[in-house]
Amino acid sequence: MPLHDVGYRGWEGEKSSDRNRWWIIATTGVQLAFRSTWLSRTLVLSWVPAIIVGLFFFFFEQSIVNPQWRSFMQAVVIAAGTSPELAQKVILDPESARHEVWSSLILIFFRYPQAVLMLLVVAIVSTRLISADLRNRGYLLYFSRPLTPSSYVLGKAFVVWAFMAMIITLPALILFTVGLALSPDWKVIFDTWDLPLRIVLASAVLMIPVSSVALACSALTSETRYAVFSWFSFWVVGWVSYWVMYVAEMQRQFGGGGRRRRIRGGRGMSEDDISDALFYTEWEIISPFHVLGRVQQYVFGLYPEDRPIWHFMTVLFLATLVSFWFVRRQVVSRLRA
Amino acid sequence: MTAKKIIQLEGLTKRYGSRMALNNITLDIEPGVSGLLGPNGCGKSTMIKSVLGLLKIQAGSVRVMGYQLPHELRKIRDVVGYLPEDDSFIAGLSGIECVTYMAKLSGLPGAEALRRSHEVMDFADIGQERYRNVETYSTGMRQKLKFAQAIVHDPELLILDEPTSGLDPEQRTSMLRKINNLATQHGKSVLICTHILHDVRTVCEHIVIMSKGEIRLKDTLENLSRPSTSGVFVRVEARTPATVEDKYPDATNFLGSLRATNVEAELREKGSVWVSNASGDSTRQIWQAASAANVFIQQLTPAKNSLEELFFNTVQEAERATA
Numbered sequence: 138m139p140l141h142d143v144g145y146r147g148w149e150g151e152k153s154s155d156r157n158r159w160w161i162i163a164t165t166g167v168q169l170a171f172r173s174t175w176l177s178r179t180l181v182l183s184w185v186p187a188i189i190v191g192l193f194f195f196f197f198e199q200s201i202v203n204p205q206w207r208s209f210m211q212a213v214v215i216a217a218g219t220s221p222e223l224a225q226k227v228i229l230d231p232e233s234a235r236h237e238v239w240s241s242l243i244l245i246f247f248r249y250p251q252a253v254l255m256l257l258v259v260a261i262v263s264t265r266l267i268s269a270d271l272r273n274r275g276y277l278l279y280f281s282r283p284l285t286p287s288s289y290v291l292g293k294a295f296v297v298w299a300f301m302a303m304i305i306t307l308p309a310l311i312l313f314t315v316g317l318a319l320s321p322d323w324k325v326i327f328d329t330w331d332l333p334l335r336i337v338l339a340s341a342v343l344m345i346p347v348s349s350v351a352l353a354c355s356a357l358t359s360e361t362r363y364a365v366f367s368w369f370s371f372w373v374v375g376w377v378s379y380w381v382m383y384v385a386e387m388q389r390q391f392g393g394g395g396r397r398r399r400i401r402g403g404r405g406m407s408e409d410d411i412s413d414a415l416f417y418t419e420w421e422i423i424s425p426f427h428v429l430g431r432v433q434q435y436v437f438g439l440y441p442e443d444r445p446i447w448h449f450m451t452v453l454f455l456a457t458l459v460s461f462w463f464v465r466r467q468v469v470s471r472l473r474a
Numbered sequence: 475m476t477a478k479k480i481i482q483l484e485g486l487t488k489r490y491g492s493r494m495a496l497n498n499i500t501l502d503i504e505p506g507v508s509g510l511l512g513p514n515g516c517g518k519s520t521m522i523k524s525v526l527g528l529l530k531i532q533a534g535s536v537r538v539m540g541y542q543l544p545h546e547l548r549k550i551r552d553v554v555g556y557l558p559e560d561d562s563f564i565a566g567l568s569g570i571e572c573v574t575y576m577a578k579l580s581g582l583p584g585a586e587a588l589r590r591s592h593e594v595m596d597f598a599d600i601g602q603e604r605y606r607n608v609e610t611y612s613t614g615m616r617q618k619l620k621f622a623q624a625i626v627h628d629p630e631l632l633i634l635d636e637p638t639s640g641l642d643p644e645q646r647t648s649m650l651r652k653i654n655n656l657a658t659q660h661g662k663s664v665l666i667c668t669h670i671l672h673d674v675r676t677v678c679e680h681i682v683i684m685s686k687g688e689i690r691l692k693d694t695l696e697n698l699s700r701p702s703t704s705g706v707f708v709r710v711e712a713r714t715p716a717t718v719e720d721k722y723p724d725a726t727n728f729l730g731s732l733r734a735t736n737v738e739a740e741l742r743e744k745g746s747v748w749v750s751n752a753s754g755d756s757t758r759q760i761w762q763a764a765s766a767a768n769v770f771i772q773q774l775t776p777a778k779n780s781l782e783e784l785f786f787n788t789v790q791e792a793e794r795a796t797a
Contacts, residue, residue: 146593273565274561281555
């Protein structure tokens with residue numbers, strides 16, 4: 138029993154605008170997701186790579202004033218798979234290579250540690266976002282209120298964006314700030330002023346398509362475990378298919394053997410052609426991981442200017458569009474069942 | 475002056491593939507508490523979902539509280555509170571969080587949404603359980619929770635789909651009392667969709683009976699309860715029964731005495747007589763006949779239309795017509 142039962146009373150306050158309803162779904166979704174202890178652990182873990190990459194920023198900036206550090210940085214740059222010209226520049230004139238090295242380090246941060254952690258975080262956060270509502274018929278409560286299916290999907294997508302921003306955008310921006318703070322040269326600000334914008338853009342390139350696919354997996358079924366399975370399958374199948382086709386393509390072009398032997402096997406090809414054939418194959422388009430990587434590479438200004446990027450962008454755009462359409466359709470069709 | 479209609483349907487048609495769920499329904503529902511009755515699968519829930527704009531209709535027009543669908547859908551959802559029949563909840567939230575969340579989605583500002591949620595949860599008889607996760611709630615608790623979320627934004631019209639399902643008798647009475655309170659004390663209009671006739675008889679002023687996707691009957695409960703014949707049911711008791719079994723005697727003597735005074739009557743079960751076309755004089759004649767037959771009158775009840783009878787007759791007629 139309540140301490141002071143007032144019975145039913147009317148309510149005559151002013152209601153908020155219909156336009157911010159998606160924000161309520163988003164904030165509640167974020168609060169709800171934070172209750173998962175596994176998510177909290179993964180979020181903490183996701184900041185560890187930022188510390189490691191931060192150290193490389195420090196080493197690089199030190200190599201500008203301390204030439205003895207340059208050979209170490211050159212090894213790092215070569216290991217990161219950047220161009221031989223950049224590795225050369227790191228030794229001869231590191232200051233002129235600053236923008237490219239910083240961009241490469243941030244891209245590596247985006248592409249490898251954070252991409253793997255993103256798979257885990259999004260699996261924890263997104264897979265139950267819609268599937269749980271489908272299972273518990275929460276959609277009847279949502280849509281008996283002034284809420285459109287689009288606002289609902291936007292609110293749910295924002296939950297995924299928020300967590301992706303926490304593990305990718307925010308650490309990358311902090312990494313950039315730490316890089317500035319650790320640099321002994323004030324000119325670093327002028328050399329790298331555009332990087333925060335590129336970080337935000339590269340995050341958007343990652344977050345929008347990934348969230349749409351994640352929500353599509355969640356809307357696919359009312360069973361969260363199937364949603365998790367479809368989420369990982371989406372990436373694994375794309376990635377494995379790519380590697381199968383890549384190896385087959387290399388076999389066709391250069392014959393068997395290891396990478397060095399394959400390079401030697403490239404009959405009548407220049408070094409650039411061989412490098413091109415090794416690093417840019419048409420089969421990348423079947424792997425979501427590689428497609429995202431190429432577009433992010435383009436955003437950081439590291440994608441070769443003479444190679445087309447439009448087909449990767451088209452794939453991302455279409456995947457996003459189809460996924461969001463599918464999510465909306467699944468929600469609406471449940472209502473009409 | 476005619477009362478403002480809360481729901482106006484005109485030629486409402488909804489098909490699921492080749493199956494006609496709602497067949498050209500034209501219906502006006504007046505303010506107050508209305509009961510939408512019908513057997514399972516007759517189209518009640520489809521009609522409610524159409525009214526809320528959850529379903530796309532094939533033809534017809536829907537107007538709720540003066541707002542036209544689909545153009546003013548948001549306004550309709552602003553003024554309507556809906557309690558779905560299905561078990562619906564937001565997983566992971568506690569009861570209070572769930573109702574607050576729904577209040578915010580209806581436009582109540584943050585702190586006010588929380589205050590109001592506590593208030594309606596008190597009203598819905600949800601005590602400390604409100605702090606528990608909704609997934610741990612019993613069916614009855616979930617029903618109360620759905621009721622709380624339906625009224626949290628103080629809607630003008632409540633659409634309650636099977637509001638008493640899953641409640642024990644005490645809770646059921648309490649729920650009906652609350653619905654009645656909302657209607658009589660706070661001017662809410664309520665549309666109750668149910669097949670529990672007792673609930674309808676307890677709170678409803680208007681009755682709509684649906685069958686096979688069509689409206690079969692619509693009237694006030696008062697009119698429907700008015701007897702279609704002017705008969706009286708009389709039950710007599712022996713003055714000095716020798717044993718308990720003899721308490722209700724064969725009423726043949728009583729029937730004979732009645733017929734002797736030109737009253738039309740017939741025997742029913744043991745000790746009971748049905749007096750047809752009873753008038754004011756008949757009552758006096760019944761008492762006289764009882765005295766002559768040496769029996770007490772234990773019960774004298776004027777004829778009444780039973781809602782159950784009316785419901786079954788209407789539904790059966792509809793089925794015969796369709797066949």
